[in-house]
Amino acid sequence: MTSPLGKLPDAVIRLAVVVVILVAGVFAALSALPPELKRSDLQRAAAVEVVSSLDVKYAGATACFDCHDDQYTERNQGYHRNVSCETCHGPAKEHTLNPADIKPPAPRDRQFCPTCHAYNASRPRGFPQINPVTHNPLKACIVCHRPHDPKPPTVPSECTACHGEIERTKAVSPHALLECTTCHVTPEQHRVTPRTVRPSKPVAREFCGQCHGTASKVPGPPKIDLATHGEKYLCWQCHYSHMPEVHYE
Amino acid sequence: MNRRLFLRRLGSLLLSLGGPLALLRRPAAASVEGGKGGGTPFYGMGVDIDKCIGCAKCMDACKIENDVPPEPFFFRTWVERYIVQRDSNVTVTSIGTATNPSTDVVAEKEILRSFFVPKLCNQCANPPCVQVCPVGATFQTEDGVVLVDDKRCIGCCYCIQACPYGARYLHPERKTADKCTFCYHRISKGLLPACVEVCPTQARVFGDVNSLVSPLARLKRMNKIHVLKAHLNTEPKVYYANLDGEVK
Numbered sequence: 235m236t237s238p239l240g241k242l243p244d245a246v247i248r249l250a251v252v253v254v255i256l257v258a259g260v261f262a263a264l265s266a267l268p269p270e271l272k273r274s275d276l277q278r279a280a281a282v283e284v285v286s287s288l289d290v291k292y293a294g295a296t297a298c299f300d301c302h303d304d305q306y307t308e309r310n311q312g313y314h315r316n317v318s319c320e321t322c323h324g325p326a327k328e329h330t331l332n333p334a335d336i337k338p339p340a341p342r343d344r345q346f347c348p349t350c351h352a353y354n355a356s357r358p359r360g361f362p363q364i365n366p367v368t369h370n371p372l373k374a375c376i377v378c379h380r381p382h383d384p385k386p387p388t389v390p391s392e393c394t395a396c397h398g399e400i401e402r403t404k405a406v407s408p409h410a411l412l413e414c415t416t417c418h419v420t421p422e423q424h425r426v427t428p429r430t431v432r433p434s435k436p437v438a439r440e441f442c443g444q445c446h447g448t449a450s451k452v453p454g455p456p457k458i459d460l461a462t463h464g465e466k467y468l469c470w471q472c473h474y475s476h477m478p479e480v481h482y483e
Numbered sequence: 484m485n486r487r488l489f490l491r492r493l494g495s496l497l498l499s500l501g502g503p504l505a506l507l508r509r510p511a512a513a514s515v516e517g518g519k520g521g522g523t524p525f526y527g528m529g530v531d532i533d534k535c536i537g538c539a540k541c542m543d544a545c546k547i548e549n550d551v552p553p554e555p556f557f558f559r560t561w562v563e564r565y566i567v568q569r570d571s572n573v574t575v576t577s578i579g580t581a582t583n584p585s586t587d588v589v590a591e592k593e594i595l596r597s598f599f600v601p602k603l604c605n606q607c608a609n610p611p612c613v614q615v616c617p618v619g620a621t622f623q624t625e626d627g628v629v630l631v632d633d634k635r636c637i638g639c640c641y642c643i644q645a646c647p648y649g650a651r652y653l654h655p656e657r658k659t660a661d662k663c664t665f666c667y668h669r670i671s672k673g674l675l676p677a678c679v680e681v682c683p684t685q686a687r688v689f690g691d692v693n694s695l696v697s698p699l700a701r702l703k704r705m706n707k708i709h710v711l712k713a714h715l716n717t718e719p720k721v722y723y724a725n726l727d728g729e730v731k
Contacts, residue, residue, distance in 0.1 A: 284632075292681065
């Protein structure tokens with residue numbers, strides 16, 4: 235009895251050997267590959283590992299409070315209570331690792347604070363803003379305002395203590411230099427019972443006309459003819475008096 | 484065995500198998516939905532437009548924290564300034580970084596209303612960038628953050644094209660796609676993303692989408708919320724409060 239292989243031509247046997255070697259080689263290569271190259275879940279776990287082991291540069295405010303508890307207490311009582319330390323002082327992870335040699339900067343020049351507090355028409359109304367050109371020119375901000383507790387430099391004048399949003403809106407408007415009492419007669423009792431005794435508001439167009447009417451002798455404010463301007467409406471139905479929009483003509 | 488008997492036995496077998504299986508599956512499903520109490524969080528961000536002052540601190544912090552190239556056209560997060568003009572034209576500009584501010588483009592008397600819109604990768608729950616990646620280099624982690632494996636990325640830019648929010652860019656040195664990771668290296672250590680950390684007005688808040696008590700949960704409870712391009716079904720996880728209809 236002859237071997238069944240004996241009937242096959244030599245060429246086929248040689249080809250079969252080559253095929254077997256190739257297949258075995260592929261399997262050997264596959265089993266030799268590290269598992270991360272074959273399984274996408276392991277690949278992703280490795281990628282997640284790489285991404286999550288990157289260096290942190292901002293330490294986070296709680297890290298600062300471990301040592302700087304005085305500044306923490308002061309900041310927590312003022313308007314900057316929600317501003318993170320590193321918002322102004324920059325990334326400080328290095329400083330937490332080597333506090334003696336690496337010091338985060340403390341910005342002191344006049345260019346810094348207007349990053350947030352310069353007037354910009356897109357900023358939310360009521361956010362404290364100044365015009366850097368007219369607001370105490372050339373004086374460093376920190377001369378009057380403590381950055382960790384930025385109260386206005388004097389005791390708030392009587393109206394702004396409660397009506398800060400109106401004051402800050404008015405401060406960047408053409409009416410910036412008008413006292414509140416120019417338009418509102420305010421009884422002393424308003425300070426004691428603010429909701430029951432209220433300041434007056436202008437009631438007639440002629441009130442605004444004292445400055446803005448064509449007959450007015452006050453130089454500067456834009457003038458209109460009370461008889462023809464604005465039909466039946468009162469001035470403040472179109473113009474918000476604390477930020478009168480039409481001041482360009 | 485006749486057909487009726489066979490069907491009856493088959494039915495009872497399926498019922499007896501199905502009951503315990505259903506019981507086994509329920510706790511697993513509940514833990515995915517709950518996402519708290521030790522479960523994997525599902526991260527999202529909230530942005531309150533009415534609080535953003537456009538100070539660009541977030542953009543600067545992001546560049547520092549994540550080694551984003553300094554040129555003013557590579558960003559993982561950026562802030563757009565919308566100006567709706569009286570003639571109802573809308574101007575959108577990207578504000579510069581604090582060190583490189585942009586200049587005013589519209590005279591103030593032309594402005595009807597104006598506001599800032601911080602933008603970043605929306606970390607979509609149904610991300611189009613992941614679908615198009617031909618090599619599986621971009622993927623979504625269990626906690627809902629879309630990451631790029633830059634060892635796998637071949638720099639083909641399909642994902643950059645596919646992102647409807649323009650949140651990706653090609654890193655000029657690595658030649659791989661790069662994008663916001665919610666500062667994955669920070670949140671995995673319990674820190675806040677750098678932009679949230681430095682935001683001086685809390686315009687940005689960060690947290691677990693499924694958490695019941697968190698700044699993000701509060702933002703979503705107390706405001707009317709919108710997401711960007713909701714019609715594309717990407718299920719973005721950056722939630723905007725007080726978003727204007729002009730923002731596309």
